[in-house]
Amino acid sequence: MARVEAAVRSRQLIAAARDVLSREGVARTPLRAVAAEGEVPLGTLQYVFPSRxxxxxxxxxxxxxxxxxxxxxxxxxxxxxxxxxxxxxxxxxxxxxxxxxxxxxxxxxxxxxxxxxxxxxxxxxxxxxxxxxxxxxxxxxxxxxxxxxxxxxxxxxxxxxxxxxxxxxxxxxxxxxxxxxxxxxxxxxxxxxxxxxxxxxxx
CATH class of the missing domain: 1.10.357.10 (Tetracycline Repressor, domain 2)
Structure with missing residues (x-):
């Protein structure tokens, strides 16, 4: 898998989070759902954003x-x-x-x-x-x-x-x-x- 620059990955995950949050609401949006939306492993999301x-x-x-x-x-x-x-x-x-x-x-x-x-x-x-x-x-x-x-x-x-x-x-x-x-x-x-x-x- 090609390496993705940190800034690009961050923007990708923020966009994914916005999509899920808009669709599901804050209370029903775990990190796992954001990772799935951004098509990355949960560990990758937690590396970029260590906490919710x-x-x-x-x-x-x-x-x-x-x-x-x-x-x-x-x-x-x-x-x-x-x-x-x-x-x-x-x-x-x-x-x-x-x-x-x-x-x-x-x-x-x-x-x-x-x-x-x-x-x-x-x-x-x-x-x-x-x-x-x-x-x-x-x-x-x-x-x-x-x-x-x-x-x-x-x-x-x-x-x-x-x-x-x-x-x-x-x-x-x-x-x-x-x-x-x-x-x-x-x-x-x-x-x-x-x-x-x-x-x-x-x-």
Whole structure:
């Protein structure tokens, strides 16, 4: 069997874990199931990820990185902060948020981290990372357009995450696409009004 580079093997196993976790749920996903999905011996999985906790941490980190990739692909930052908010949230919803199984897995991982001794900080890091990704994207858009937000960008980002996260949870419970799309547009309008972008230095 050809030797597989560690980084490649790690990505392969994280992808396998995400598939199984999305399909079966966190509580019903043993390491053996992930190894089978990744088509590797259990010993290989345990060599790369010596514990279930380390594997789940890697999955959460992968999800954070995926969210970070959505925003640069969503809209040109030269369009200003309002445009970045609108197009970024729409792109996120279309690509990730409306994936019910993926979002259910994310909530399960958050609860798992909060309930597992020694893993509580992972849940906090998860949401801090989501907000940091959004804040950085908004900062780039505002800077490129010579704008500033009426509220501090870290605060704006936390509120954006909270609003979209709440809508996702409703969608997971009751996946009504038409209602979710309408509610998303109202959330976007509210967030743009909250940010109230203005020329840098204007009062």
């Amino acid at each position: 906790e380390l594997l789940l941490r890697a999955v959460i980190e992968d999800m954070v990185n995926e969210i970070g990739d959505v925003f640069p692909d969503s809209a040109e930052i030269e369009g200003g902060l309002a445009n970045a908010i609108r197009e970024g949230i729409r792109a996120f919803w279309k690509r990730l948020a409306s994936n019910r199984k993926l979002q259910l897995m994310q909530y399960e991982l958050t609860v798992y981290a909060l309930r597992t001794e020694g893993q509580e900080d992972l849940a906090r890091w998860q949401y801090e990372s989501y907000a940091a990704v959004v804040a950085a994207w908004c900062a780039q858009a505002a800077e490129a357009a010579g704008e500033e937000s009426a509220v501090p960008l870290p605060q704006l980002a936390r509120i954006m995450v909270a609003c979209v996260d709440g809508l996702i949870l409703q969608y997971v419970c009751d996946p009504d696409d038409e209602r979710a799309d309408q509610d998303l547009e109202r959330i976007i309008d509210m967030l743009v009004n909250l940010a109230a972008p203005r020329p840098l230095g204007a009062r």
